[in-house]
Amino acid sequence: MTETLNVFAVRTLTQKEYFAPGHRSCQGCGEALAVRLVLKALGRNVIIANATGCMEIVSSPLPFTSWRVPWIHVAFENTAAVASGIEAALKVLMRKGRIPKKKIVTLAMAGDGGTADIGLQALSGALERGHDFIYVCTDNEAYMNTGIQRSSSTPFGASTTTTPAGRMKMGQITWKKNMAAIAAAHNIPYVATACPSYPIDLVQKVKKATEIPGPAYIHILSVCPTGWRSAPELSIKLGRLAVETGIFPLYEVEYGRYHLSIDFPKLKPVMDYIKHQGRFRHLTPEMIEEIQKRVLQEYEDLKWKATRGVENGNIKG
């Protein structure tokens, strides 16, 4: 029954493509799919500030563009600041009557490097100032555009060109930075995680973000066959496995309250996800064990927050 409903729901998505085909992304790119879905959720009344990164490069080779909506790229680390300026301009120009009043969404988009590393300051500032905008982080878990270098969003153990698996070191040695938690710690009204493998969930979250005044942060897992060394045709499946193993749980934090978007009676073993990706092929059984333990622990913590009614970091009831 649920399956039929899902198919039906997909057809309610607009047929319009605001992210025009012809862009230069890799075959099987999860990020391009995420962008396409985000734009379908938003429609044409949007202005986008985009960071330097895969999506900016594949979509804007002068004189071509994939963007059928207004779009600006300025630099790498300032997406949230540029978006702040756009949001402020729209607000004041409408207030002064210089442009007609109408709802225009300000969207900031950046990758994991441009968000968790170099873009963290600008993001924090924009969230703290409370601009009415949506920040979408498309997380392919490394600096993919420049050739697969690690970011603070790269998962533990992953081999990248700057954390290669060698004889002395075995890939990324730190655990992935929890950007959704950092965003939630700013006490903004809406934080969500999403994945293009669950397109309706993603679209609904983006639409919800447009209806909640103030800053919204959406963290989207973007499978990257090129960087993850996975088969391009597995991108959707890998996205599902990330969720089904508990590695990338789908949830929302609305005014500090956690809600799981989907829960599983039993999580699949992390190996189901890891085994398809060349970036993990050097992992020892000990490392996989460590990952499995930590994933389960964090999933339990998340469930506890969602069911015990944790609001703004405080336990309720």
Next chain:
Amino acid sequence: MGKRVGMEVSIAAAEAVKQCNVDVISAYPITPQTHIVEKLSELVANGELDAEFFCVESEHSALSVCVGAAAAGARAFTCTSSQGLALMSEITFIASGLRLPMLMILANRTLSAPLSIWNDHSDAMMIRDCGWIQFFVENGQEVYDHVFISYRLGEDRSVLFPVIINMDGFILSHVIEPIELIEQEKVDQFLPPYQPLYRLHPDRPITMGAYALPSIFMETKKAQEVALRSSMPKILETWKAFGEMTGRYYSPVETYRADDAETLLVTMGSFGETASVAVDQMRKDGRAVGLAKIRLWRPFPFEAFKKATLHAKQLVVIDRAISVGACGPVASEIKAALYGEPVRPSIYNFVAGISGRDVTPSDFIKMVDKAEVEIEEGNREGFELYGVRE
């Protein structure tokens, strides 16, 4: 004639920004520009200025906010100094490349290290190449006036460049000077609301900030270069219109007692006023000394500079910054500007007033004395740091 008041120059600058009805202001504190943003925040808080005023989390974001705002069609303002400019310097090049008008007041202050809050032009010199229209003003009235001039000029559809007003930190920013205010009706006539040629808006989607391959980048650079140079007639026209409104006429290179001068002091910024006192003294002593003050730094006014200085036997160029290991930046540009001339003056370059060290009229006289002696003795390539305690 407008009301004449004694006012701290920073406050006058803020008043001018208010009179321009700016839309978005991004602020970050750094000495010595902070009084400007403090005053602006007060004006907004009191409802005297309807603008979105943001305290951002760094100067890099301050300019990024202005870029986003200008791209969406708003009149944007920020100001900074020294380290703040250094931090936002990445974005200055981008703002020009994107052809977005906005105004930055730069309260000139030394670049670290060592740390110093006092005045020199090292911060401005760092971004010589950024592609903004750049003015150096010499007193409070000029700061106030150039706010209006800069917005009208930058927003002109044949120009479309961001503008910097360089004003000497502390020496100008923190002093009380007589300022003749301009009546609001006159300002509104001189400066209409910003009508962007291109803006980010769903009704007419555009892509700004694309990336360019080697096969096309050179052409975009030429377009930018041609556009900045071609803004010269509009700069002159704007100054003329401003003069007609207020009686104060500005020019790219202003001269003082220079027509029959054999030796010309060349300065930028507040040095000009002090140097003119020195010129008067030297004239009293029967010396043929004059002064040329560069007000327009970018686009560099080659023709105006040559016209003002070629007749002189020697130029004594006073830089307020140094390109360590090379030269005084202004002197090097002047040498380049005059190199092709069959007959050209000798140039002696002093670097003086670094990090707020006071340069008095008698210092200017000493520098002219030294330069004249050195040139007399055949030293045509003089360069020295003035006033170092050995």
